Amino acid sequence: MTERRMDITKRLFLQGSAAIAASSLFGSQAFAQANEAALVTAAKAEGKVTFYSVVPQAAAQEFIDGFTKKYGVAMDYQRLTTGPLVQRYVAETQSGNFTADAIAVTDNFFFEDATAKGWLAPIADVPAANGYPAQFLDKTSATVQLLPHQLAYNTQMLGAAPTDWNVLLDPKWKGKIVVLDPRNGFFTTVWYYALQQKLGAGFIKDLMKQEPQLVQSAVQGVQQVAAGAAAICAPAYPNLMPDLQAKGAPVALAATDPVIASGVYLGVAAKAPHPNAARLLAHYLMSPEGQAAYNKASVAPLGQLPGTLPLPKITPVDLKAAQAAQKDIFAQLGLN
Amino acid sequence: MLPGRSCGKALPVSAALTTGRRSSRLFSFANAAILLCCAMLALTAFPLLASVTRLLDGASSNEVVSGLGGASFRIVMLNTALVVLTSAAIAVTTACVLAWIDERTDGNLPGFGRMMALAPLLVPPVAGVMGWAVLLDPNAGLLNGLLRQAFAPFGITFGRGPLNVYTATSMVLMTSLYLVPYAYLIIAAALRQLDPGLEEASRLNRAGPFRTMWKVTLPSIAPSIGSAAMLTVISGLGLFSVPFIIGTTARLDVVSVYVFRLLDQYPPRPALALAVAALLFLLVQGLLAIQRHMAARRRHAAVGGRGARSARVRLGVLRPFARGLAIFYILATAVLPLAALFLVSLQPFWSGNINWSVLSFDNYRVALFQSGPTSRALFNSVSLAALTATSAMLCVGTIMLYAAMFNRRLEKIADFATALPATIPHTVVGVCFILAFSGGLFNLYGSPVLLFLAYLVMALPFAGRAASSAATAIGKDLAEASRTFGAGEGRTFRRIMMPLALPGLAAGWAIIFIHTAGEVTASALLAGSRTPVIGRVLMDLWNYGSFPQVAALALIIAAMNAIVVGLVLRFADRGMVAGG
Structure with a gap:
């Protein structure tokens, strides 16, 4: 495990829900909006996005529908448990068969390794990263659900x-x-x-x-x-x-x-077949609307949203x- | 003796058969068979080698050395040997008794005896184990509840239990339960083809039915029993759901679960997984060699020239006992767990306290219409499974039959080629197929063809064992007789050997169909979103849904398996009557 993620994960637990509430969701909004518009246009041209995610389809359906309806980009939602999902992603990446645009799994070791190997794009390229709680951001990933x-x-x-x-x-x-x-x-x-x-x-x-x-x-x-x-x-x-x-x-x-709480981490593939749609997906997932839809009956790192649970005090x-x-x-x- | 028509020279038929000299036409058949063997080998070996070259470096070889030398691996191998060998012995014994009762005695249960012996195989293992947990959970198990009630009037009370599904003993028994069908299919097929003359002779010499079974019937089918034992050991090594669910609590890790963990955690350790597979492969090859050696040394009877429709052994006063045994087996291993699964499938959530007012078929609706593309997945799985089973049995069956009759060396090659994938965990197959068949020359990634090829590789061991058993059960006299009467090899093959081998080949077909239709692990890696398969939908329900939904889908799959397999076995029986 690298020092960096260790610190970030540690910080995650040290800072309570107060920190989340205090974190600004409105910082540099104009910049984000301009960015988003350009991204939507490019993503629409790409037409579709493939998302590898551990969240059950039934729970994520509102998220899938919300994204498709809002941006007119089709989503291929591939859901497996973390083990096989990561195996699949790694084998595909190693064989140069880039299929997944974005991946969301619970394995922090995978993210460290994937980052070191250059498989993931910087998360700062996602407009919504601007304003996302800093303790839930890493260089190439964002915590998008807490368990x-x-x-x-x-x-x-x-x-x-x-x-x-x-x-x-x-x-x-x-x-x-x-x-x-x-x-x-x-x-x-x-x-x-x-x-x-x-x-x-x-x-x-x-x-x-x-x-x-x-x-x-x-x-x-x-x-x-x-x-x-x-x-x-x-x-x-x-x-x-x-x-x-x-x-x-x-x-x-x-x-x-x-x-104690573990997280679901999101990363955007460095060689995503649909790079703009991939970033748009991450953008939506990290926005209040996407966070609420993805975290039904779960805990959203962005804070308590309609349908999500309050964040308990984490040790x-x-x-x-x-x-x-x-x-x-x-x-x-x-x-x- | 007349020369065979296709042999140009006046060579005695028996000499031609034993010396392995063949006519030019035969020669081309042999070549084609060898080519097919090579293709099978290549299909298995290429993805493995392609992956090994990617995986091999200093770090991974250190990992292999320390992994295989470690104490935990030793414990795992010891556990595996204990569980698999004990279970295989229990399974083969049970299968012999049941198959003998159903095929050779008047204690049979006409119509459903055979089908019910297959019942544990029809239900996907995850759900089958669940059915047993529902019955035998020490706290909430239905059967345990009944037992506690039954013993209470006698002053015997239990806080929990008395039976417990989560123990090592129960793990061995349940493993053997899943192995019985494999042994049963092969042994029953051999018994059906057996020349009844010897049994009759034994009876005429006043030997009782059990003495006849022990001294005549079972020794006659010894090679098939050997094949069955091999197949149970191979299947036992690969069985995953039982040790995964039961073994976790029983603290009994076996090799299939060990390999699963190697790959499930990050970073995965595919090099070590491959090394374990290689080690197991050597073990299986060793066992195969022993089996071949014993089969060759032993003189066994085969199908003779007489009609195979035999008089059944009369059990006399023992008949109700034999029937009772068969019925007890069916009740205990099929009816009870299926009933438990059915009951759970009607509950909104699994509960030991049955609330009859809330039972409904809602879970079937969820399983069929709300769990992703279930109907498309069912269609894909049935088609792919039928295609895989047919291709595998056709290729391997032809090669094995031909080799057993005319070419001993080819038999060894075919044995080797078909046993190669036996010990490779399905997850490894999945990973290797992605690495080998994506991009470049073979860009098959995400296509159903890749899934089919992977299924085919995983089917080879079953095809090999079933076909080899079917082939050895047919003696050479019929082929010789056919050729004596002037039939060419092709005709002899089509009209005599194929029809006689049909029940054995159909048994292999059934096993492969069921296995492929419910395959989970490799499918999770290889099935693209355009080719959903049912094993993955089932795993989804297991991982994310509820036990009642798993039970509902599992029963739908079991019904589908029962229909397909029932039809095929019946068709094969008719085929044998018509052809033979």
């Missing part, structure tokens, strides 16, 4: 919302706890590390005495909580709740301290220390 790591619980089994992560160590829930496999993504390791810092070095050892079930993804974990197969799933994310809750599932999210975590502790965390969980 706070919280705790999902079965409302029938627990009754009241837990206020503390210590609920994971309550003997009452032995055999009824689902936790995520930290091999599914770096930020799950960060979450274990943060809890270890907060609850003491013996946290994982105590957790193991609860005979937790390990799952690969929170999508599966929260459904197990809804089914009554588990009482608690941790970590879990706000965007997983609305669908289940709308169907009457007895599941809710508890905000327990500390809260800073030393990512480098978390990475150093990764091997030990795996071992304590019985993983090799």
Whole structure:
């Protein structure tokens, strides 16, 4: 991990929602507008844009429709989980088959590497970068969605919302706890590390005495909580709740301290087949309208917008220390 | 003995067969077959080599050395050996018993016995595992709930369980459940073609039905059992969903999941993944050599000249027991999990407490009409799967049949060529195909042709094992007889061997069809937005949707698989009757 991104990510966690509210959305607006008009004309001439994104199509539909309607540029929205999406992007780029115009995934290591290899265009070329909160901007990427790591619980089994992560160590829930496999993504390791810092070095050892079930993804974990197969799933994310809750599932999210958050990062391909449409897409995604559409039931870095959730108070975590502790965390969980 | 018509010289037919001397016409056929083998090899090897040259540098070779020498890889390989070998043994034994009951005894279940043995294969694995979790989750499992209720009156109470789907034992059992169909298809096809004369002789000598099975029937089909064992080991190595979902909680990592993790995280480690694939390939080649050696040493019966429609073994008082066993198997492995999946597919969200008032078919509507281009994806997957299965079985079947009859060396080449892709993880196939076939000479990127070629490569191991089993089950007497009566090789091939091999080839076709239609990992990388395939829609629902939606789509896919496979197997049976 490079120093630079480390600092930026760290800053991200140090600065709360107040900073976002304070950041100016109106700086040099005239310049941006002139820029946007030129960009729209060029993008329209290109006709289409290909976007690789981890956000589910159903959730992103409003964003796709909004972009197409506003600019008259068709969007080919390719959605996969981060692993295969990055594999595809890397193989395409290495073989000179430039397909994606822009990519939005959760893997910070990918962005560092892609930046070093010159695969990504400067994000400053995107008009909306001018006025986007600085702590969510890097040289070649912008954080376009935030995922706070919280705790999902079965409302029938627990009754009241837990206020503390210590609920994971309550003997009452032995055999009824689902936790995520930290091999599914770096930020799950960060979450274990943060809890270890907060609850003491013996946290994982105590957790193991609860005979937790390990799952690969929170999508599966929260459904197990809804089914009554588990009482608690941790970590879990706000965007997983609305669908289940709308169907009457007895599941809710508890905000327990500390809260750490991972992000979805956006980059524009340096050799995008539709370079102007690519920048226009990034521009729309970073604008208030695009942010609201892309982050339904999620947290928008731009601040709370219609349909998005408020940004919880996020605790800073030393990512480098978390990475150093990764091997030990795996071992304590019985993983090799 | 009369000379064969196509042999110009007065060479005895049997001599021509055993010495491998061929007429010029045959020679050209052999050449064509060898050329086809080379094409198959090239199709597999070229993308791999093209990728290796890109990947090979100092850093990656260090990574390979430290990866393969590491303790975690040793543990993974040990786990894999344990899980795969145990599961394969259980699966082959189960398949032998079930196939014997259904094909050779009067304990069969006419009409649906065979189809139901395939049931676990028809449901996409992700959903199949889910069905078992719904039944056997220690807290919310439906079957566990029933068991707890059943034991309660006797004063036996459980806080959770008593059964638990997330254990190592359950992982082995579930793996074997997914391997049974592979073994079953091959063994059943061999049993169907078996000359009943020996069994009758055994019966006339007052041997009981089980003694006959043990001493006569099973030894007669030993090469097919060997093929089945190989295929289960190969499929077991590649099985992903069961170890991914169950093994995560059971803390039991096997090689397919290990390779997945190598590629899923950033930076991906394709060089190490390829090295693991190469290592497994050597292992499989070793096993294949042992199998060939044993098949050659052993004298086994083959299809004789007599009619294949045999009298079934009478089980007498044991008949209800055999039938009961088959019915129990079907209930436990097919009906129960399918019923659980169906129930979940009607729920708004998966729940252990069934609320009958909220059940609806809404998830089917979502799966079919709101999850992207589902109907187009279904059409693409069925077409591509049928095309892949047909091409693979036609090519490999012809080569293997021909080689088994006339050319032992060609058989070895074909064995090698078809086994090559067996151990290459599908993700690796996907990445290599992008690297090799994009830009430059072969600009196939994003086209359905690329998807088809990748599917074809992944189908070769199944085609190879099924065809090789079908070929060895046919003895040489019929071909000899045909040629004695003056039929040329072409005619002998068309009229005698092809029809006799048809059930075995159809079994291979069915396996390939199901596999290709539900393929997920390579498709995620290769399927462009213009060629959506159903495996990806299913994975989308798994990653982003809900269990009930996955269940709904999985049942739609299972129904589609059942119809296609049922039709093909039935057609093959008729074909054999007509041709033979």
